Amino acid sequence: MAAPLVLVLVVAVTVRAALFRSSLAEFISERVEVVSPLSSWKRVVEGLSLLDLGVSPYSGAVFHETPLIIYLFHFLIDYAELVFMITDALTAIALYFAIQDFNKVVFKKQKLLLELDQYAPDVAELIRTPMEMRYIPLKVALFYLLNPYTILSCVAKSTCAINNTLIAFFILTTIKGSAFLSAIFLALATYQSLYPLTLFVPGLLYLLQTRHINPNSAAAVHTCENEEQSLLDLFLGVCHDVCGKPSGNHLPLLLPSQLLGFHPRSLWLYINVFFYTIPLAIKLKEHPIFFMFIQIAVIAIFKSYPTVGDVALYMAFFPVWNHLYRFLRNIFVLTCIIIVCSLLFPVLWHLWIYAGSANSNFFYAITLTFNVGQILLISDYFYAFLRREYYLTHGLYLTAKDGTEAMLVLK
């Protein structure tokens, strides 16, 4: 399996290198859909030159990155393009190995449940086989690397790519079972932007389950939780001492979210990111990786300055759930919405900012539509997942009391 992965990596690096050398690189790096004030490369360069001038980068309102980014790019500023290509490659490799191990876990769990007769008799076609799962890790790496959103993010040198790498490594180390490393990567990702903190819950659930501890046991939960929490605190404390400033990132609560409009009191929108964690944890406690996928998608939809780089991360997971394809209800419409909105973004931005003919309502409407599309896509996948679980335990060919084919409804 290494050779196809290497081939995919080579193709991805070539595409990115070609775009870096073209005149599109500068155009892409200023697109508001691809870079946000929190992840723009121009602001990183500005922060570094402020440091050279002897002014603190945090004294103005331009630089919002963490001190670790300053340290990283202080030495690597000349190789920035290489750094971003390497981060994309690392993300793909991390996701590849993570999904490879995850497939093994899924298969083992399925075998266990089959032996325990937890499944209904006629669900043979829903059972997953190793043969069909063989190419999924490669597809995941392919989906991530050759996704146009990822390529745009990389060419724009948005620091969202670095965040994606950290989250991918967090997923890898969680699936491998190493609590310490996963705590470190989660701490790094949370340090850069606050939202990955919500991934603590699915990570914890997964680690508890792989250690065969009953997640309902409160004591066990507490000990593991304490372990992870103390690691998080330790790491943040170390960062604080080393860098002097705990975090350069302050949630810009007062700045209007560019993609969700100009509403000044958008605080309640940010709560949405954290709000769904506990209900999802209760419902999906048996399936923590799916929970992680939904949570990453919720972060990408509701964060304060979402960009296409965040969307690319959860889109990479679609091959993992391709067995749900038969239960998806609206996939065609939603794909069309996503594609059309992506094409209309630059058009309407140009009309508002450059041509002066449209106004901001158009751009705002298209961002709303894109978000609606994403929300419906995620809830569609959630629906399909739950439906498959129901069929697995109750049987695929259900009949109603009078013998006709049954209709399943959510009640």
Add this chain to the structure above:
Amino acid sequence: MAAAMPLALLVLLLLGPGGWCLAEPPRDSLREELVITPLPSGDVAATFQFRTRWDSELQREGVWINLGRSSVMSSQGSSAPLSTSSTPPTQSLPLPPSNPWVWPMTLTTTFCAMLCCRGRWSAPKTSPPGRSSCPVVPRASLISFHLLQAGLSVLLKADRLFHTSYHSQAVHIRPVCRNARCTSISWELRQTLSVVFDAFITGQGKKDWSLFRMFSRTLTEPCPLASESRVYVDITTYNQDNETLEVHPPPTTTYQDVILGTRKTYAIYDLLDTAMINNSRNLNIQLKWKRPPENEAPPVPFLHAQRYVSGYGLQKGELSTLLYNTHPYRAFPVLLLDTVPWYLRLYVHTLTITSKGKENKPSYIHYQPAQDRLQPHLLEMLIQLPANSVTKVSIQFERALLKWTEYTPDPNHGFYVSPSVLSALVPSMVAAKPVDWEESPLFNSLFPVSDGSNYFVRLYTEPLLVNLPTPDFSMPYNVICLTCTVVAVCYGSFYNLLTRTFHIEEPRTGGLAKRLANLIRRARGVPPL
């Protein structure tokens, strides 16, 4: 009323000692002067200057000078005099001593005010600059003057002043030495007002002017508080031959000096001279051109500047300042101070300075980035201008989105950017004699220089007008409705999926519609549903 606040200052300044309260009974002097300079294009520039000097020992760290209802805060310590000035959104012509040269542009008449009122002080939110100590604000709101009718301030009639094509006001507070050895300190407050009258409006097409035509008032009596009250009229062209122009009433004395590198002659009218006022009850200085003046181009000054915004679209732009040094062989340094509002986010890594096509590194840069809604950007540089060259200073910026309540009632008009301030010691072709603080006219001692080989000049470039991306102002309603809808869609879908489980739907046996339909079918003889 709001206009009463700033007027209180000048009123009390001219009223008497009852207005201010200091630790000791003040010993102070007031001098006022008016300098009238006919400009080469035919317009007339008039500069008022009022100087008050307090001889009391005030603290070094700063002092509140309470003048009735408005107060003036002086600067911190003797090393940092405070001066603020405001220049209008557009200006047009070369001006007498305080503003030597300004690039011509279109005309508007907006009165800019930054005059010593505490309320006005805090409103423009300027930041304390490093070395230039000269914050400027563009286009503040109107202030009307209602002054005591005595001395030169009788000419400051608001409606005439609003019809001028250029206004500029400044306030300078600084400590001065009382004697040559500087054993004791006095505080000096100078207020200046410069106006430029358009020839066609005032002179009805002819280039003659008189005080009555310009200000619709004449001088009647000197200010009782003033120790000196004079009017200077620039008659430099007069001296060449007596056929060019005629000044009425003829001046008794003249004053000659080297001002800003050129030798100039002024006619002096001293209001405290009883002979001057006694001849007629009022003094209306008039100037008539015997021969129409040739429309020659004014001599190009050694230092002038120009500023503009380039780029297209509402996302970003570039701010460029062109500095011209036209001296044939001398290079001199210039201190450039830029105050850019916070909503134009400057990127200092894009700052480029080029002279004659090559990169020019400034000897000193001080940059203070802006805090959103708290303070503007402050960029101060010391640039060496090579002889006979054009230096271009350019920096890129990004336009920010404001909160919808921060937009002005006419947001598509644009937002003003303060002018940049250039301070330089320009080498002079003609040596000037050193300034005597008490004897020299006020316009000569505003920026005194110790040696006569160069003169100090403070230039203001044009203020700029930039557009910001404007939201549609119906957006709050739209945003609230539609964003709430989207969040409700998400919440609804997730709620359904999280709290409900799958059930097999039981076929419905009854139902009123079905029974009714079966009834009708039985009546028709058709099998039931």
